[in-house]
Amino acid sequence: MKQAVCLLSGGLDSTTSLAIAQASGFEVYALSFRYGQRHTIELEKAADFALARGVKRHVTLDIDLRAFGGSALTDDIAVPKPGDEKAMSTDNIPVTYVPARNTIFLSFAMGWAEALGAKHIFIGVNAQDYSGYPDCRPAFLEAFERLAQVATKAGVTEAGQALQIHAPLIDMSKADIVARGTALGVDFAETSSCYDPDAQGKPCQACDACLLRAKGFREAGVVDPLLLKFGLTT
């Protein structure tokens, strides 16, 4: 059985990406990060999801991206709400962007893949709804794959591709993702997308991530079970 390392944040995208890896026949090693994010409910969701889906192993690594700062997700910068002047930095990139986050995540995934002898990594980024993050674009994923080719033992000693980065959601809209995840049995009531949830995981329904999620469910014609769980309406 082919092995894959799947990045798992506990949100809509990464859970669906992992479910796609399993549906494609991969034995999954799930990888999450406690990176100094302001809320950790998504990590509880990630752990529950990994267990529920019967992955081979789930590892949550501690890495402290707060040491560097530069993001509303890790700093004491307020998470922006619609209409906030501060939602975008001057260069039109959201303040919720965390410098180098996906590069760091993929680097660890590459390390684990190499230790396992796995040739596949799944990451749940999508370009259509990427919200302006530089490290959610196809060009970024291609550059990382080229890096992996020279950065690993397999790239040096074996012919062919050292490591394949799968981003099965890359061309999907949030509506596509909702539909695909639902079809694969992902329990979206037990996922967390909000940048600013309460301690129980109740979404704020106002941040970019909540709005994008709501739009996805609306366009997919599906009621978000997370809202039902908290007695919320769209």
Add this chain to the structure above:
Amino acid sequence: MKQAVCLLSGGLDSTTSLAIAQASGFEVYALSFRYGQRHTIELEKAADFALARGVKRHVTLDIDLRAFGGSALTDDIAVPKPGDEKAMSTDNIPVTYVPARNTIFLSFAMGWAEALGAKHIFIGVNAQDYSGYPDCRPAFLEAFERLAQVATKAGVTEAGQALQIHAPLIDMSKADIVARGTALGVDFAETSSCYDPDAQGKPCQACDACLLRAKGFREAGVVDPLLLKFGLTT
């Protein structure tokens, strides 16, 4: 003053690389990692060195590469001595190779550089004495620089190069490095290169790293002050 993030392990190479960055006029932000290495004397040396050189800031990040395994430097695999059958894995790459280590280190350095607005990273790898590690080769550094071009805000919003990876030791022999570091006032008595030192930092004089260091000092015609400090001879 131009800013640079300098990777600093506390060994011969990274201390010399940092000294070169300073001599080139950069304001230095030094970055070290507690990554599950079996000995931490090198981290004490890194902190002392950063202080002695008056860097702008020194950050030591905790990342646990032991979670994945796959290396004699982080696992309970014996560090090989010359003549050991196990010194090389079957594919001729040393067992002391840590999967994805330099990729992970550079990814964090990129994140810090981006948060600072710095455009330069220094890493003390050298190709001549690289001991077979895939991630110490020029091709790897070039691939990382190309990745940085698309992975960061600067790569998206600005013309020109997002980030420059400097590897000033890349074409040097260990003898060259010893000579250059000595000329720049690096106190090599307070560096640690050994894979298996005792708690006081006394080198084993038998591992690959010790042998390479000894060869470098011998060829540079310099007595290693670290040996003098411990009353050792070559």
